[in-house]
Amino acid sequence: xxxxxxxxxxxxxxxxxxxxxxxxxxxxxxxxxxxxxxxxxxxxxxxxxxxxxxxxxxxxxxxxxxxxxxxxxxxxxxxxxxxxxxxxxxxxxxxxxxxxxxxxxxxxxxxxxxxxxxxxxxxxxxxxxxxxxxxxxxxxxxxxxxxxxxxxxxxxxxxxxxxxxxxxxxxxxxxxxxxxxxxxxxxxxxxxxxxxxxxxxxxxxxxxxxxxxxxxxxxxxxx
Numbered sequence: 001x002x003x004x005x006x007x008x009x010x011x012x013x014x015x016x017x018x019x020x021x022x023x024x025x026x027x028x029x030x031x032x033x034x035x036x037x038x039x040x041x042x043x044x045x046x047x048x049x050x051x052x053x054x055x056x057x058x059x060x061x062x063x064x065x066x067x068x069x070x071x072x073x074x075x076x077x078x079x080x081x082x083x084x085x086x087x088x089x090x091x092x093x094x095x096x097x098x099x100x101x102x103x104x105x106x107x108x109x110x111x112x113x114x115x116x117x118x119x120x121x122x123x124x125x126x127x128x129x130x131x132x133x134x135x136x137x138x139x140x141x142x143x144x145x146x147x148x149x150x151x152x153x154x155x156x157x158x159x160x161x162x163x164x165x166x167x168x169x170x171x172x173x174x175x176x177x178x179x180x181x182x183x184x185x186x187x188x189x190x191x192x193x194x195x196x197x198x199x200x201x202x203x204x205x206x207x208x209x210x211x212x213x214x215x216x217x218x219x220x221x222x223x
Contacts, residue, residue, distance in 0.1 A: 015130065041124075061182040064182035
């Protein structure tokens, strides 16, 4: 595993540090980061990943992309949309392990293409920042021991690099790689388009979010 594949791990702790330092109800700029990451991910998918998937492929990537979209929809039944920045008030005394588990599955899957699709790294890194902020604020509202919160955050942080390691060591066959990449493209397609559709409340034009979205597209185009 290349050291660069650990960037999503550090992104989680960077996002957590920002959340714990500012401790606001709604983090300033989080929606702009989400808008940028959503447009960046979507651009990477359209410009780089889709052409790669459909080039000389005998595995019908379109079917597996749809599988990824449906799989992400099922995950969000348990994660409540935390992957695209939805916040939740939680005054319970227990870690919401079902929510954390669904986020971990998502994080594990999105890490799998990073060994052969390095252009995704920046997009996943930026995507992790606001998600880590939301998860951290959610965990720190729970009235339980701090070490349990730290463990939950660590498990989430390690999942993306772990996905890359598992794919590199156990699933390094071209046909399986193509299927996994297509499923992950479907997952990220759902996430990125949802972020963009939700980026403006009530579909009101927001100039700052428009600039963030445009910047994400331009940066992805020149990578």
